[in-house]
Amino acid sequence: MNAPVRILYQTLAHGFYLVSAPYFLFRMARSERYRAGLSQRLGRLPSALAEIGRRRPIWIHSVSVGETRSMEPVVERLHGARPEIPIVMSTVTRTGQVLAQRLPHVAATIYLPLELDWIVGRVFRIVHPRLLVLVDTEMWPTLVSRAGRSGVPVMLANGRVSDRSWPRYRRLRWFFAPLFGGLARVLAQSETDRERLVALGAAVERTSVSGSTKYDAVPARDAELRARWRARFGLSPDEILIVAGSTFPGEEALIVSAAAGLSERVRLLVAPRHPERAEDVIETVQRAGRRPLRLSRWEGGTLGPRDVLIVDTLGQLREIYAAADLAVIGKSFRAHGGQNPIEPASQAVPTLTGPHMENFREAMAVLLEAGGVLQLSGEHELPPTLARLSAAPEECRRLGENAWAALQARRGAADRVVEEILGVLDAPSAGAP
Structure with a gap:
């Protein structure tokens, strides 16, 4: 994302949060769902994150329960392959946060910060990730842009573009193309998703079909x-x-x-x-x-x-x-x-x-x-x-x-995703400070 577009987006984001503040304050007064993690969304993270940040974690972002659960086999395999690298998970929803906290090999969980550059920048400095993994198509522009400016590679796992969101993405291709184009790896759920992601700007040579790790995450028949x-x-x-x-x-x-x-x-x-x-x-x-x-x-x-x-x-x-x-x-x-x-x-x-x-x-x-x-x-x-x-x-x-x-018949995507993650981690410039 170039500087003029970033400035425009940040201006619109600040305006959105300002205008919608009364609504969210009202909802927070009535529902724990809206109050959950407010301080973290504003960039105030637990002190333990500073120590984890010094070890350069892998940051995995999954919006809610389904996406978080799909990463469970990936987290398990990553820990087995690189136990010395901590894993931090962020979510948007409270239910996703509860599930992430239950995963045995996750060092810390946080709520995704608001899409304001000064807040995301603060969180990035504390978490200090060596790699950012986005799940499904959680393309948060400020998060991805900050990672790029910090030299942190970004991957998309379980990538998909739903039929409902596809027209909207196409209309905004001018905005999203630089973000998709900067991704180190794009792992699509299906050939249709791969074609759509490439059409939105993802590099052909870095985009492939891995399948969905949801098939690996389901419990065995019991x-x-x-x-x-x-x-x-x-x-x-x-x-x-x-x-x-x-x-x-x-x-x-x-x-x-x-x-x-x-x-x-x-x-x-x-x-x-x-x-x-x-x-x-x-x-x-x-x-x-x-x-x-x-x-x-x-x-x-x-x-x-x-x-x-x-x-x-x-x-x-x-x-x-x-x-x-x-x-x-x-x-x-x-x-x-x-x-x-x-x-x-x-x-x-x-x-x-x-x-x-x-x-x-x-x-x-x-x-x-x-x-x-x-x-x-x-x-x-x-x-x-x-x-x-x-x-x-x-x-x-x-x-x-x-x-x-x-x-x-469709299990195995988690192994393919972990293989790609390790490939990015082992690249010479991956996560350079």
């Missing part, structure tokens, strides 16, 4: 895990558990209504994308004449046909999918781009999605081709599809097995 969660929920072998995961506003009412006329053997669990929405979900369940139960207060017992168990905790949905007989992917029945279908598929759970899965185009293509997922054309198809599948165990078994087999 019968013991399934048995443990089903026992905790008091489920008998003939009872059918439907798990609606990562739901957005409006979807809970749709799913509860769709499940209302099903067999007495069916049980329902709903996991909102943001657990702090639990109270809203409880009201939705009550309006539907069902009994809401919170997982955080669940002390065991038996789920009844009128009960709806609400996951109001962080980090447990991935394991809970193992207990499911049928999964419904949230954020996909309205135009929000969908959520990760890989987690239930990794446990051979038959999975349904709505029509809007644009943010997981590559994973959906893999699962659809293998006959491992059902993508509905709209909300109207959900009730009859749930009714059919809840009474068709053989079709469910086939869906789940197809999905599981498709995922196994």
